[in-house]
Amino acid sequence: MNILTIPLRNLRRKLARSLLTAVVFAVGVASVTALVELSKAVGESLESKLAAYGANILVSPKTETLSVGYGGMALGDVSVDIKYFKEDETLAAISGIHHKDRLSAVAPKFVLLARVADTPVGVIGVDFEQERQIKNHWFTEAGTLALDSFGLLAGSEAATRLNLAPGSVVTLEGRDFTVTGVLGPTGSEDDKLLFADLHALQAAAGKINRIHFVEVAALCAGCPIEEITAQIDANLPGADVKAMQQVVKSRMMTVDFVKHLAFAVSGVILLTACVMIGLSIFSSVNERKNEIGLLRALGFSKGSVFLLMHLEALILGATAAILGQLAGLAASGRLMALLDLGDQAAPTFDPLQFALVFVGVAALTSLASLPPALAASRIEPSQALVML
Numbered sequence: 001m002n003i004l005t006i007p008l009r010n011l012r013r014k015l016a017r018s019l020l021t022a023v024v025f026a027v028g029v030a031s032v033t034a035l036v037e038l039s040k041a042v043g044e045s046l047e048s049k050l051a052a053y054g055a056n057i058l059v060s061p062k063t064e065t066l067s068v069g070y071g072g073m074a075l076g077d078v079s080v081d082i083k084y085f086k087e088d089e090t091l092a093a094i095s096g097i098h099h100k101d102r103l104s105a106v107a108p109k110f111v112l113l114a115r116v117a118d119t120p121v122g123v124i125g126v127d128f129e130q131e132r133q134i135k136n137h138w139f140t141e142a143g144t145l146a147l148d149s150f151g152l153l154a155g156s157e158a159a160t161r162l163n164l165a166p167g168s169v170v171t172l173e174g175r176d177f178t179v180t181g182v183l184g185p186t187g188s189e190d191d192k193l194l195f196a197d198l199h200a201l202q203a204a205a206g207k208i209n210r211i212h213f214v215e216v217a218a219l220c221a222g223c224p225i226e227e228i229t230a231q232i233d234a235n236l237p238g239a240d241v242k243a244m245q246q247v248v249k250s251r252m253m254t255v256d257f258v259k260h261l262a263f264a265v266s267g268v269i270l271l272t273a274c275v276m277i278g279l280s281i282f283s284s285v286n287e288r289k290n291e292i293g294l295l296r297a298l299g300f301s302k303g304s305v306f307l308l309m310h311l312e313a314l315i316l317g318a319t320a321a322i323l324g325q326l327a328g329l330a331a332s333g334r335l336m337a338l339l340d341l342g343d344q345a346a347p348t349f350d351p352l353q354f355a356l357v358f359v360g361v362a363a364l365t366s367l368a369s370l371p372p373a374l375a376a377s378r379i380e381p382s383q384a385l386v387m388l
Contacts, residue, residue, distance in 0.1 A: 007312040014284070021280045022319050028273030029324025029361055030331060032266040037332035037347045039262035057229060058242045059094065060213035061085055084210040087202075090236065094216060097231035105133035105217040110202055110210065114172050116162050116194075123152075123172060123194045125201030125211075134217050135190070142166050143181030151180040153195040159183075170194070175204040273320075274368040281313050281372035285379075292379045302377040309373035310366060317365025321358045 011018040061083035087108055094106050110125035128147040132138065138145060140153075143166030147153055154164045159182040164170070168179040177196055185191055202208050218228050225243045233241045285292070292305055300308075332347045 006308055007315060010284070011312060011315060017280065018316065021277065022316050022323070024276050025273045025316065025320035025361075025365075026324040026327065028269045029320055029357070030328035031269045033325050033328025033357065034332040034335060035262040035266050037329065038335055039259045041332075041336050041347075056225065056243060057216035057218055057232070058213060059085075059090070059216060059232060059236065060240050060242075062238055062240045084207065084212060085214070085239070087198075087209045087211045090211065090214060090239075093235035094214065094232055097228065097235060099218075099228050099231060102218055102228060103216060105130050105215075107131050107134050107215045107217075108198060108211040109213050109215065110198055110205070110207065111212045112172065112201055112205055114194075116164075116170050119162055121158055121162060121194055122192070123196055123201060125196050125198040127198050131195075134215060135186075137186065138190075139184045140181040141184045143179070145181055147180060147195070147197055149197050149200050150175065150177050151197065152177045154179055154182050155191040155193045155195075156183055156185045157191040158194055172196070172201070173204040173206075175200070270364060274364050277313055277316065277365050278368040278372060280316075281309060281369050282375070284312070285309065285372045285376045292376050305379070306373045306377040309376045310369055313365045313369030313373070314362060317361050318358070320365075321361035324361075325354055325357055 063083055085108075091106060091108060095103070097103075107130040108127055112123040112125065114121060114123050126147075132145075141156065145153070152164075152170055154162070159165070159179075162170075164179050164182065166179055166181060170177050170179065177200070183190065183195075198211070202210060216228075216232070218225060229241045229243045233239065295305060295308075329347045329349060336347070
């Protein structure tokens with residue numbers, strides 16, 4: 001018998017209690033691991049879904065404006081010159097930034113002011129595939145949401161004002177476009193506009209490869225929005241890159257709330273598990289006062305007795321850390337499947353995270369065992385002799 005084998009033999013002697021304590025702590029570690037993995041997946045899924053409800057970065061050409069006034073009355077600002085982006089160069093520059101993997105959609109726009117039945121209306125040329133990723137909330141009141149080369153989608157207010165319905169023909173810059181669908185009310189500017197295929201509208205207006213601005217939806221959970229805007233600005237020196245901070249902050253608050261809630265629950269679970277470890281060691285100390293006293297009589301120092309109790313808790317904690325993490329990863333995978341977080345949502349084994357959790361759990365069990373281990377080290381040999 002030595003200082004390493006005594007804790008193992010004692011745990012084996014009280015096998016049922018040792019297993020119960022280890023299982024309870026392992027369940028706590030598994031819960032924490034599952035919550036952390038789940039919060040990561042939910043945060044990423046939530047951020048990608050929130051990004052579908054609008055862009056959070058606006059990229060437009062730098063323009064000079066002239067403030068017009070007369071007689072002390074401000075008449076507003078007038079753009080001195082309307083500038084365009086080259087579509088291919090601009091999209092390549094945005095898609096070539098370092099954090100390009102954090103961009104969920106890059107939607108170029110071409111704007112045309114037209115007249116339909118002598119009524120002025122704005123027509124927006126869009127890349128429909130990218131636009132749908134930003135405006136996932138679009139739906140149709142009539143017709144279909146598909147947009148072909150010379151098709152038009154009419155906003156709800158624009159359709160009412162212009163008396164448009166699916167099948168209506170609208171002439172824009174000498175080209176006929178057919179209304180394929182009428183959008184349902186969105187409560188935004190989209191209700192007052194017409195939407196056409198980007199390249200078809202460019203061709204009709206004689207502005208091939210020209211766009212007015214680009215809307216970018218960035219996933220903000222992975223890096224600060226300022227880094228993305230700075231990288232776009234560096235790739236497009238002649239652009240005015242604006243981050244819609246209110247949108248970004250509201251999304252980040254939602255994602256952060258989910259993560260903070262998971263960490264708070266994890267903390268409560270771990271605290272409860274640590275208390276159980278401490279109570280288990282306290283109970284063991286009370287039951288083994290005679291044994292500890294005899295060890296002291298045989299020459300074991302207070303430090304050796306303290307180390308014995310400490311090692312006992314450490315063995316339980318290490319076992320719980322390994323079993324708990326493996327069980328937590330398996331449980332998080334099942335939970336992600338049940339919550340339908342997408343095909344890409346899956347727990348990943350990270351050796352560094354595994355090691356950090358192992359060390360963290362070992363440290364927590366060491367702290368939890370300090371009071372009972374100190375109590376054990378204070379037992380004098382005379383106490384055991386009196387009891388005998």
